[in-house]
Amino acid sequence: MLLVLTEEHREHLSMLPQVEPSVVGEFGRIALEFLRRGTSPKIYEGAARKLGVSVEAVQQGVEGLMFLLMESSKHTISEVDFMDSVLILGFGEELNQVLLQLYQDNQVQIRRILSQLIPSQPAFHQLEWRLDVQLASRSLRQRLVPTVTMRLMLSENEEGQRSTRVLQTDPSTLLHLISTLEAALAAVKTSHSRRILRNIK
Amino acid sequence: MELSESVQRGLQSLGDQTVLDRCSFPVVVDACFRSLLFSRGDPAVLDLPELKHLDKILLKQIHAAATTFILEAVKHNADKSTISFSLEELTFNTERVETFYTTRRKVSNSIFGPPFSFFFMSSSIGRGPAHIKDVSWRLQYQMKNGQLDKVNEPFYLISLSTETGGASEDVDFSCTAEQLQDLVGKLKDAAKSVEKASQV
Numbered sequence: 388m389l390l391v392l393t394e395e396h397r398e399h400l401s402m403l404p405q406v407e408p409s410v411v412g413e414f415g416r417i418a419l420e421f422l423r424r425g426t427s428p429k430i431y432e433g434a435a436r437k438l439g440v441s442v443e444a445v446q447q448g449v450e451g452l453m454f455l456l457m458e459s460s461k462h463t464i465s466e467v468d469f470m471d472s473v474l475i476l477g478f479g480e481e482l483n484q485v486l487l488q489l490y491q492d493n494q495v496q497i498r499r500i501l502s503q504l505i506p507s508q509p510a511f512h513q514l515e516w517r518l519d520v521q522l523a524s525r526s527l528r529q530r531l532v533p534t535v536t537m538r539l540m541l542s543e544n545e546e547g548q549r550s551t552r553v554l555q556t557d558p559s560t561l562l563h564l565i566s567t568l569e570a571a572l573a574a575v576k577t578s579h580s581r582r583i584l585r586n587i588k
Numbered sequence: 589m590e591l592s593e594s595v596q597r598g599l600q601s602l603g604d605q606t607v608l609d610r611c612s613f614p615v616v617v618d619a620c621f622r623s624l625l626f627s628r629g630d631p632a633v634l635d636l637p638e639l640k641h642l643d644k645i646l647l648k649q650i651h652a653a654a655t656t657f658i659l660e661a662v663k664h665n666a667d668k669s670t671i672s673f674s675l676e677e678l679t680f681n682t683e684r685v686e687t688f689y690t691t692r693r694k695v696s697n698s699i700f701g702p703p704f705s706f707f708f709m710s711s712s713i714g715r716g717p718a719h720i721k722d723v724s725w726r727l728q729y730q731m732k733n734g735q736l737d738k739v740n741e742p743f744y745l746i747s748l749s750t751e752t753g754g755a756s757e758d759v760d761f762s763c764t765a766e767q768l769q770d771l772v773g774k775l776k777d778a779a780k781s782v783e784k785a786s787q788v
Binding site for chain 2: 461462463498501502504505507508509510511514516518520524525526527528529530532533535536537539541552553554555556557558560561562563564565567568569571572574575580583584587588
């Protein structure tokens with residue numbers, strides 16, 4: 388599939404041929420840094436001073452590049468489609484190669500960054516367990532109750548924020564949990580699931 | 589079983605034929621057993637037409653003493669002879685001891701059967717971590733989202749139903765097939781340990 392670049396986007400990218408291809412490579416590095424950590428106007432100012440162009444032009448160039456890389460990574464477009472998509476910008480061959488290199492080198496990383504933006508529920512992180520036997524309590528003496536105590540760690544978001552739940556269960560419920568979850572594991576291996584997984588590409 | 593003075597006094601009143609006649613005694617004993625299992629602190633448990641003629645305060649003292657006695661007996665897993673001995677010491681005649689015992693059986697029979705119902709009731713007192721009761725799951729396939737096309741990853745949504753002190757709560761989380769495999773593996777390890785420990 389080809390990328391459809393808007394008029395405004397093309398205009399922002401039009402400053403790229405005005406600088407050296409090596410500078411475009413540097414812009415690409417900055418664009419990736421900004422995708423990871425957020426933008427910083429100071430860097431735009433520094434670069435604009437060095438290149439002798441306006442801050443706005445640098446900002447538009449870098450952000451245009453960010454958007455180009457994000458969109459191509461989002462759709463995981465092929466090398467040919469990427470080249471065809473940037474062809475419309477009318478850049479030279481060398482500059483197009485620099486852009487392609489930027490895209491190919493960073494596609495995996497950009498997809499990982501984008502995947503962090505998706506709203507998600509707490510995800511399983513780790514489980515620790517121990518076997519306890521309750522021997523007595525305030526209301527009952529001479530007890531012998533086996534209990535499995537578990538610490539379930541969930542990651543609340545992509546920044547690694549964790550929450551911990553302490554849960555308990557008895558041996559027979561534990562066996563029930565195991566058999567229910569084994570059925571869940573088996574479900575992904577059924578011919579129905581495999582057919583769907585194979586056909587949605 | 590060690591009983592405090594006020595409990596002893598209350599039980600003596602319960603056994604005293606001049607305080608409770610032949611008709612009121614079984615009604616009071618029945619109300620005491622029932623109040624522990626079913627009423628959940630309902631203040632109307634002693635408001636019975638058969639007990640209208642009795643002194644309210646005395647009745648409350650008897651109720652408090654009898655329920656304490658029942659809970660103490662459950663706590664120490666007291667057998668029939670221990671219970672009979674304690675009651676006889678507190679001036680219960682043989683007939684009243686027998687009535688006390690048959691009422692206990694009659695009331696607890698109505699749910700789980702003796703003596704488990706009182707045992708369950710006592711074991712539910714106190715605190716502990718949330719107890720997992722059940723688990724449900726859903727297998728999903730993420731195709732795309734607002735940020736990414738072609739994600740194409742199967743994942744599970746797991747919901748653990750838990751209970752703490754009568755209140756239930758669900759613990760929900762998502763996991764990949766590998767993570768679920770890891771989770772099941774750990775639970776199996778735990779189950780194996782339980783099995784080994786039970787053979788010792």
